[in-house]
Amino acid sequence: MLGGGGLVAVNVYASATENGGGQDQVATGQVLSAPTIYCPDIGSRLTAVPDGARADVDRELAQLDQQIAAAYQQLTQSAAEIEQDPGFAGQSIIDPLKEKRSESIQRIADAIGREGDRPQGLDDLAACTLRSSNQGDGQSATPTGGATPSQGGQDSAAPSQSAGTGAGGQGGNGPVAADYADITSVQPNVTTPAEQSGGSTGTFSSSCGVNANGLFNSDNVIVAPGVSNGAHHFHDYIGNQSNNAFASDQDLANADTSCADQGDKSTYYWPVLRLQNGKQERDADKPGGGTEGNAGQIVTAKEVTLTFEGNPTSKVTEMPRLLRIITGDAKAFVNGPANANASWSCTGYEDRQLKDKYPLCPSGSDVVRTFRFQSCWDGRNIDSANHRTHVAFEAADGSCPAGFEAIPQLVQRIVYAVDAPSLQDGGRTVPLFAVDSFPEQLHKPVTDHGDFINVFDDSLMRKMVDCINSGRTCGAGADEQPPTQSAEPSQPSDTASPVEPPAESQSAEPSEPATQQPPSEQPPADQPSSEPPAGTPATGTATAPGSGSGGSELPRVYATPSPKKTSTTKSSGGGVISEPTQRPDTEAPAANDTAAPTGTAVAAPAGQETPGTGSGTEPQTEPQAVQGGLAETGAHLWPAVFGGLLLASGAALLWRTKRNRI
Template sequence: MLGGGGLVAVNVYASATEGGWDQRSAQNQNAQVLSAPTVYCPDVGSRLTDVPDGARTEVDGELARLDQQIAGAYRQLSESAEAIRQNAGLADQAIMNPLKEQRAETLRRIGDALGRAGGRPQGLDVLAACTLRSTGQGGEQSTAPQAGGGQAGADGATPSQGAGAGAGGQGGNGPVTADYADITTVQPNVTAPPERSGGSTGTFSSSCGVNANGLFNSDNVIVAPGVSNGAHHFHDYIGNQSNNAFAGDQDLANADTSCADKGDRSTYYWPVLRLQNGKQERDADKPGGGTEGNAGQIVTAKQVTLTFEGNPTSKVTGMPRLLRIITGDAKAFVNGPANANASWSCTGFEDRQLRDKYPLCPAGSDVVRTFRFQSCWDGRNIDSANHRTHVAFEAADGSCPTGFQAIPQLVQRIVYAVDAPSLDDGGRTVPLFAVDSFPEQLHKPVTDHGDFIDVFDDSLMRTMVDCINSGRTCGAGAAEPPPAQSAEPTAGQTATPVTPPPGTASAEPSEPSEPAVSSEPAEPSGSSEPSVPVSAEPSEPPAGAPATETAAPSGLPRVYASASPRKPGGGDISRPTQRPETTTTPSAAAVVPAGQESPSTAAPADPRTQPQAVQGGLAATGATLWPAVFGTLLLAGGFALLWRTRRNSA
């Protein structure tokens, strides 16, 4: 068997290195990556800072139409990449010029809607033209100046710089190896504003799970209400379970929730994280998924914490019901960093945050995404035309802008058990990971963003405000201890993964006073994340008993391999009640030192002292012959491959 297998392996390797399947596949993949076209258009929504209420619905619909037009042009460019390489003028003639005309017509309708409401802006027509860029070797090369003034990216480079060489992801439009940075090389850069007299120091936590039930869609009810696939990328949802583009305020108010406290029906959502591992979700051929460059296996978070904090300089007031907040900018790679608010790190290293890089975490450390939402409100509006001007961030000293008042600040922390990708081979050995994005945003980490709609019951919001202003720690998630963080491993050591406390992973806490109603399935008893009381002390082994090993949690990411669609064509994909694979922790009696066989209660008789008939019948004897048969087949196959290789080379 060894001889035959070795001969087969040698011949397959020789064939690959001589221009066989592997090399050709790599060349084809690189050709696709290096030629992947992208579309850059001025962001119209960010320019519309004041839209009258009477025109807002129509304007929102037209803004969503602009995004659909860009996505359509991107698909055309991807499908026509080979023809465009042969005829550079084809892109302008067949795609970019028609796109400009479509955008001009849409911008005219936006202007008309604003004009009827008494506020037609000037200069909308200059936002119609877009530019085309394609990825070139060693970096992204632009075929035209950037539209909208050439704003810089988060790293100070324009979007046509700094991509670096490397794989372009499963979707062919990113990420690239230059999008990652070793967290251990980053200097601590987190500072908190000093607390002052009169501030609010309490915290309120809500526990809403990790979306283990798999509620996904590519809608965006805040930015594109009533528009299917308005986000052009998939979102994870926790909390409110009626999240889609067509959910009205009453739908959200009446919905079920995944939160432990049923008074929190708020909507929390963010772009999914995917492994670029070649596997396909069921959205591989759906809008918002694979057709727009969002490909790979969706990873379920290991832990999600939702904490509402106070203000260093003042008391907080309650959020208005149905307040909408978006933090970060899904188009920051094109728009520039003005509204970017991405924050990436690793457990054990959260005093250092990355804004425009994905973190490479050491062994035993998990990837962390943190969103700190705006915490100042204008006191009047639950939303604004560009979904930003009704809320603001506090200043460095913690104060709010003039005319704004402090509200509880949502801090959202999402943890993933994903390994650092292998950059030297473009993620072939250990896959790259990246967030979903608009097609032209190339899965850049700076585009990370989070969305929130306040659907707290009024009484629970009052409880939150009182808790924060009185300096207490409250809420359904408050009983959970803060997640233990692995220390930075020293030379020669490997950090050990930390088992999360109960309620912080996929297990959902239930209220003691009434049965918990949740759309998330119960955690199986054999979970790899056992629920252990925090105060319990480890039991000591009996005197003289050998020390037993504890089963370490699997280092594999928690992923779902498939999803089941809920509605065609648009992007709502909901998963069946699956759970990630679990590892059953063996009992102490079943655990034995590595390399030894499990002890048996009765020692078997020595087969050498038994007659042949007792050792096995014809079937058992035949079963011992299969290695020789298999080895013979391998040997024959190896010689056949060798003859074929020599014949081809001759």
């Protein structure tokens, strides 16, 4: 009985803490402070790429990101060697990374040079440095060991021991206690430009659900077309149901939509939020998921509102069809905050926004993520080489830069019913929560970002613009009436609150019929998947999250179809190396704004979500298969089953012996 009970207890404890040991590490501080790898962001520096070079450049940019991800994984696996030999990281990880990056950068310059003017200065951006995350004070990464790009990181010291801090998180690379702040201690910091005559005061809302059907993948068709796992982290998708790495413009136009108004086939996506609770999701051992530090239970949002607002100084014009906008910077932790646009708050406290901290909300208050997208357009391009220069933020007075015109501003508000984590025990009692990120970004809240592709019908877009310019409140679930003015610009009008789309919009037949495979019959990772493509809506729904728990079902992660020809955006001229674009002055900084990385010979570049590839050295062309579930979990628990049998047998023997003696 004692032996059987021991087997049960030991095995169940080991299974519960597998891949989740980071939570205990946060509490005890017995691990090294998590390091990260800083590499200048090449993609953000290219403001113009000729059409003929786009495919080659996108492929090499994806390869650059894969190289960083592979180096980061090697870094985390070499902790013992680095502790014994501080020069190991530079010689075995950072220097080889520089060589690989130099080759990719050379191919980028060659591709652009064949079509136009060869970019200058890219070679200087090949070197990377190993940095301490400096998590004890919650600041941005700082150089470790005095390494400079010219040294290739050879002198980088091993990550230093830091009492009371650690790598943290179920994935072992964050978050940590310093990444959270009590929202009640933050002073109100939201400002609103004064409305002027000639401004546009209306609002238009679109209701597209909360991704209850579990549509996820780790692609990003904007920055990594044709590359599986181009984001290196998982995204929630609402609206367009065909968004994956291989979706062409025509695929998006022909797709089904989860939006209540079927005229809105736009795609809205953002990094998933996870609870660091030890749960094994289906991506636990897959690229983009657990193998890149994105672990734990994916939380389904409680509410998502999509509101398009006007401009305080002028009328708005129609968004061009297939306009692409990325707001925020997925690499802001190493790039610096120049393009960061994260806004974290709590219901009831949305007049105070955090930029580089996750909020600790009081009881009864929910976590809120808010994205206010760029609302000025250059009038010509639907995209740009660095996915930024074709759009801009309005100035402090609400006006657009010279040469830009005002378009409806998308305000995306996502609410989660998650409890404030128990920081005193590293989230063991109440789990930590954090967004998915690139592995080297350590799940910092400043890296939060949102993506949008406009696929509105022309008629619905005209209706939106007319509504906003005439000062009305319109759209799905909104009454046709003048909008209610609000002192909090991050919240849409109460009359514009969305309704869930009808059942048929969530389970509509896909544009290209496919047979859905039951989750229990999903193919292994090395087998071709017969699941529907990522654009196919699921017929089932995930259970909405309860307070502090998130969704209870495993997510459906759809495989991507065979590669299709992706459309490109026209641009002219050779590659141009740009400086970081500045965020608008209208957004007052929150407490403890993340500082830009310092102490390096290379200035922190502006960033955007830059593409990457899968786990191999070559870009992946096949999707990530869906695995996991009870079968895999049970395989790890067989000693506990055996122990249970021993325990039961011992109890029966004891009972019979006692009965015979009587």
